[in-house]
Amino acid sequence: MNAAKIPLWALLGGVALGPAAVPPVAAAEQQAASATTADMEARLKARGLDPVVVARGRVVFDTHCARCHGAEGAGKVRNWREPDAAGNYPAPPLNDAGYAWNHPTEALLESVHVGSPQGYGIMPQWEKKLSERDMLDVVSYIKSLWSDAAYREWMDIERASQEP
Numbered sequence: 017m018n019a020a021k022i023p024l025w026a027l028l029g030g031v032a033l034g035p036a037a038v039p040p041v042a043a044a045e046q047q048a049a050s051a052t053t054a055d056m057e058a059r060l061k062a063r064g065l066d067p068v069v070v071a072r073g074r075v076v077f078d079t080h081c082a083r084c085h086g087a088e089g090a091g092k093v094r095n096w097r098e099p100d101a102a103g104n105y106p107a108p109p110l111n112d113a114g115y116a117w118n119h120p121t122e123a124l125l126e127s128v129h130v131g132s133p134q135g136y137g138i139m140p141q142w143e144k145k146l147s148e149r150d151m152l153d154v155v156s157y158i159k160s161l162w163s164d165a166a167y168r169e170w171m172d173i174e175r176a177s178q179e180p
């Protein structure tokens with residue numbers, strides 16, 4: 017089944033992004049696509065993610081983050097675990113290929129707020145440039161990039177992080 021490999025947001029283009037984000041499809045396909053969109057929305061909702069929030073987060077991501085983290089958070093650099101000549105690590109992928117899904121919401125939000133730890137590294141400090149809502153939206157979008165398997169593991173990590 018290919019359907020599971022399509023990132024959840026991919027079929028949500030119509031939610032808030034207008035026609036440009038949705039490739040033209042034949043009428044018959046369109047019907048199938050709308051069934052799939054409903055399916056994808058159901059999957060997002062099963063994760064407690066609001067499809068409209070995810071679609072907004074996608075816009076934030078495409079505008080500010082994709083240039084480093086790659087389209088769909090797939091990363092741009094193969095050896096992202098190795099620092100460059102200046103000693104900086106390249107931006108990691110944020111999908112299943114990276115470690116973001118090992119980190120609870122609070123840690124992801126913290127990364128977006130303050131950027132690279134102690135200013136060493138190239139991840140910008142977004143709290144100076146983005147609204148709180150933009151930062152929450154983009155974290156929701158990042159969660160939509162994960163597979164069901166990664167998401168299930170993330171849920172355990174999230175739960176553990178909330179234990180007193």
Ligand code: HEC
Pocket residue numbers: 076077080081082083084085104105106107108110114115116117119124127128131132133136137138139140142154155
């Ligand atoms: C200039 C390049 C750059 C841009 C633009 C950028 N990042 Fe990053 N990001 C990084 C780097 C590099 C790291 C790894 C931390 C480090 O090396 O200091 C990182 C780390 C992260 C992490 C932590 C990943 C993890 O495994 O937990 C998150 C989350 C993240 N970025 C989200 C974003 C979001 C959201 C945006 C857009 C609002 C964004 N980044 C824009 C370079 C960038």
